[in-house]
Amino acid sequence: MHQTRRSLAPHLLSALVALPTLVSARGAVGQVVPPPAPGLVGDARALLQRARGAVPAGNTRGRVALDRTLERLDDLGLSDPGSGTGAGRLVLVNIAAAELVAYDAGREVLRSRIVVGAARTRTPQLATFVTTVRSNPPWYVPASIEPEIRAAGAVGFRVVNGRLVQPPGPANPLGPLRIGLLDSDGIFLHGTSSPGLFGRQDRALSHGCVRVERIRDLAAWMLGTTPATIAATLASGRTIDLVPAAEVAVAIAYLTAWPDAAGRVVIHSDPYGLDAPGSRRAAYRRVARPLAQTPAEADAPARAAAPEDNPL
Numbered sequence: 001m002h003q004t005r006r007s008l009a010p011h012l013l014s015a016l017v018a019l020p021t022l023v024s025a026r027g028a029v030g031q032v033v034p035p036p037a038p039g040l041v042g043d044a045r046a047l048l049q050r051a052r053g054a055v056p057a058g059n060t061r062g063r064v065a066l067d068r069t070l071e072r073l074d075d076l077g078l079s080d081p082g083s084g085t086g087a088g089r090l091v092l093v094n095i096a097a098a099e100l101v102a103y104d105a106g107r108e109v110l111r112s113r114i115v116v117g118a119a120r121t122r123t124p125q126l127a128t129f130v131t132t133v134r135s136n137p138p139w140y141v142p143a144s145i146e147p148e149i150r151a152a153g154a155v156g157f158r159v160v161n162g163r164l165v166q167p168p169g170p171a172n173p174l175g176p177l178r179i180g181l182l183d184s185d186g187i188f189l190h191g192t193s194s195p196g197l198f199g200r201q202d203r204a205l206s207h208g209c210v211r212v213e214r215i216r217d218l219a220a221w222m223l224g225t226t227p228a229t230i231a232a233t234l235a236s237g238r239t240i241d242l243v244p245a246a247e248v249a250v251a252i253a254y255l256t257a258w259p260d261a262a263g264r265v266v267i268h269s270d271p272y273g274l275d276a277p278g279s280r281r282a283a284y285r286r287v288a289r290p291l292a293q294t295p296a297e298a299d300a301p302a303r304a305a306a307p308e309d310n311p312l
Contacts, residue, residue: 065256098203112214136168137178
């Protein structure tokens with residue numbers, strides 16, 4: 001693995017292919033935008049600017065959403081001319097849309113509803129990489145909510161090295177799988193014990209982590225296997241850390257204008273108020289790609305005991 005950082009730009013640039021229609025999450029508000037001419041595919045700024053030019057004069061919400069999204073794409077590094085043309089695997093977590101999209105060489109392969117952080121416990125904007133896919137994960141209760149859990153009786157929990165821990169099982173809030181992210185400050189992608197929440201329109205409900213409805217399909221894609229194989233692994237009941245053979249980049253971003261599965265630019269709600277007049281530009285953190293490892297170092301995480309982490 002190369003030892004230097006590389007922008008996530010080529011992944012997203014190749015993922016954006018056509019933005020023919022401008023709509024809101026609650027219905028149409030715009031007009032048809034012709035697909036870009038050959039040669040413009042991959043130019044994210046040009047594509048979104050075409051949509052921006054089609055916004056009716058009175059549609060302030062659409063105009064602001066597109067303007068702010070263009071700013072955030074810059075924060076992702078999409079205007080970096082030296083980013084190259086590499087094509088790999090990318091998971092784009094769109095906080096504003098409460099939706100996740102997985103791309104392979106610029107081609108959409110999976111789309112899933114998600115639950116993101118509530119306004120008081122926001123999911124941060126972050127560019128990072130997948131470390132492991134953990135089956136049957138235990139939940140190490142964050143210190144911030146441990147008093148609440150203890151006050152409720154903490155039934156079914158254990159104390160491990162002074163930490164309150166919930167073993168794997170149907171009541172575990174991480175669900176059957178937890179996807180670790182490099183240097184993410186306790187932010188993970190994971191399942192849930194409350195799948196009914198995915199049916200809600202407002203899905204800004206978590207303490208910061210990202211709950212994924214299609215977590216089994218996502219894990220299977222990351223690991224290059226099948227959902228049936230994932231199901232068999234889960235059925236063993238064992239907590240196992242599995243490492244994707246190929247690198248998977250993850251971009252967690254707040255994009256209030258973004259194409260849906262049909263290629264229409266959708267104007268999403270603004271749950272964190274980041275599009276509001278006078279709001280400050282949201283911080284975005286990029287994690288450097290991990291250094292190349294020797295075979296012995298690469299095997300070490302699999303041999304070591306699972307670390308005590310802090311999923312939210």
